[in-house]
């Protein structure tokens with residue numbers, strides 16, 4: 156089978172690493188010939204994943220298509236789907252998810268627990284919602300890695316809101332953020348990975364440190380799984396999805412957002428689970444039996460983020476020391492240039508002992524740095 160991936164970042168790179176186990180010819184479309192996935196696919200095409208003609212011409216030679224980022228040209232995918240190309244996730248699911256307004260309405264229409272919200276078109280619309288604050292303003296389209304998300308606590312902060320279609324969500328008193336990776340095959344059979352629990356870097360709003368399986372009360376796990384199943388039955392799309400959830404201070408479980416693709420919260424599944432999220436997506440795309448999502452051992456992920464004050468050709472300080480640690484797996488994404496906050500790689504730790512995970516995660520955070528000479 157000829158299978159294409161829209162986007163050539165690190166998620167595409169890890170997806171291609173898993174493809175090497177199977178009988179598949181891989182194609183990547185991305186507008187940077189040196190992107191992380193460019194040298195791991197069989198066929199690389201230089202082009203813009205948001206452009207109709209680029210996506211359509213890329214896709215029409217293929218049997219199946221998937222994405223590693225949701226900011227793609229959905230119209231081209233719809234045409235390809237009509238012409239018989241298998242597009243997983245479906246263009247209809249991508250259309251809902253890629254726009255945060257449509258996504259929130261989807262949760263509302265399907266009675267899936269999520270924070271209350273209002274839709275705004277202009278920054279000045281926020282004046283009508285003063286009594287709704289504190290809230291979180293999210294750009295409908297075009298946001299990525301925390302850009303496009305703005306906390307608005309008081310009337311004074313309204314000027315940091317977006318002057319474009321956006322959703323204003325009630326600010327949740329978050330006790331814990333978790334994510335569930337979910338897969339669905341063409342027959343509608345679903346699998347759910349054990350939840351991951353995360354901590355964010357307050358400066359860059361990037362995932363900073365993660366543990367899996369998350370430590371949850373049984374009831375919270377059930378609620379989270381029930382929400383995940385509802386999201387999947389509502390989207391009704393084969394593919395691999397990540398569902399980000401909040402557990403609030405009163406113990407309620409709310410969906411934050413869904414990603415229609417392999418996800419940074421599932422990196423650990425490469426070493427820590429029987430079938431990784433990447434392996435699972437290939438099984439779905441190639442119509443093979445679903446894999447086993449269970450964990451082999453608990454795990455932690457530490458992201459390697461470009462250090463503050465360094466821009467230019469990357470060097471990895473402390474790499475040798477980390478490579479000497481037991482049950483620690485280093486993944487560098489092959490990006491030549493670092494800049495503050497850029498995702499350069501991640502490290503997975505596996506251990507049956509959560510204290511060992513936390514200890515090693517902290518050690519790695521303080522040892523391994525993406526800097527320049």
Ligand SMILES: Nc1ncnc2c1ncn2[C@@H]1O[C@H](COP(=O)(O)OP(=O)(O)O)[C@@H](O)[C@H]1O
Pocket residue numbers: 270291293298299300301302304324325326327328329332355360399411412
């Ligand atoms: N309604 C909310 N209440 C409180 N915090 C929120 C809310 N929505 C988002 N956040 C915080 O902002 C982060 C980024 O928001 P998210 O919608 O996940 O955007 P992104 O597309 O950048 O991942 C979340 O992980 C969470 O920490």
Ligand SMILES: [Mg+2]
Pocket residue numbers: 399412
């Ligand atoms: Mg998010």
